[in-house]
Amino acid sequence: MTVIKSNKSTDLFLDHVVSHTDFSALRAKGLEFLKEKGLPALKEEEYKFTAISKKLEQSISRFSTAENIPLTQEQIKPHIFEGFNGDLVVFNNGVFDPSVSSVSKKGYTFETLSENQPELLGKIAKTEKDPFVALNNVFFEDGIYIKVGKNQKIEQPILFLYFNQANKGEVITPRLLIEIEDGAEVKFLENTISLDEESYFSNPVTEIKVGQNAHVHYCRFQNENRKSISVNNFEVDIHKDATFTSVVISMAGDLVRNNLSLNLLDTGCEGNMYGLYLLNGKTHVDNHTNVDHTKPHCQSNELYKGVLADSSRGIFNGKIFVRQDAQKTNAFQQNNNILLSEDAIVNTKPQLEIWADDVKCSHGCTTGQLDEEALFYLQARGIGKENAKGLLLFAFAGEVLEYIAVDSFKDYCLHLVQERLGSNF
Structure with a gap:
């Protein structure tokens, strides 16, 4: 079992790694990064408003992989929304549970990562991008690989249900790799459910490749218990004339960090990012987004909105990069917030870096009370x-x-x- 201990004097201590023989190269790369860099401290710009290491020290005595828990159809049914008609993929403490899933495989390949280790694994969500990608590399035991075939149009959505129930000190590490081939279309839905009110740390990583002229929609709903800590890394490579749309809705948790990156890698790409955070109590949600325009004639749209009450805190840091070759770029970014309490806090930082000279780009933010x-x-x-x-x-x-x-x-x-x-x- 992998064990990583958190210590107040240093960001991270790595005790030992045994028993995990699969994904050895990826695991070794994650360990090397963590030994050198550790988990982020507040002095680091990317985490200056989110004291994730301190929170983990307070809530997690050590890191160890969460065990699977028995799940029944009766537990699953209340979380399948009315009118749903599609494939169901259930994760049990971060591990795929075929006993309560329903996967048709119509138009797509569905395998565990241990059955088929694609070359793409770890190539989209790179270890050096974020310490929590490296941490997932070390801990994940298996994951899911989905490949939607060329020109396949999946009519019904694919729903991911993540059921979490872990003891204090356990880490839940889902791993998902999705490859959408040229001309394909598909919609994904995701919902995370806490089965009790105990504290746990969830650290999922999702990697998606969107092929030429493919169209993908991915909606995530986050409403976990008030003691849960979650760091989500979600990275997408978008290729020529393809469209990817993300919707993220965050409502509860102790601390939630969402890292979302769209890489527009060829001409004619479109990336859309929409987010809503409705926070109360002491919930802390940090949305970090990144759109990288690398080629001409691409567009991105981003709109994040927040409503904050009580002593909740929201962070929005949105970055748009327009590279020198990315002429004729059209990029829009907006963050709007409403504060319903004097104790609620928002830190917002829209960023725009442009190296091209023939572009249409705008960004902005607003924070205020009800009209x-x-x-x-x-x-x-x-x-x-x-x-x-x-x-x-x-x-x-x-x-x-x-x-x-x-x-x-x-x-x-x-x-x-x-x-x-x-x-x-």
């Missing part, structure tokens, strides 16, 4: 104050939800968002 005039207008027409507040907040949040491509999943998310805005704010 008092709009609130008064609704109350003057007989709507109670709390209902009026809920309507305004839902109108603000609803713009992001409209980008969810699967109607049944959109309805599921709408219901939970309305419930949160109506009852908790």
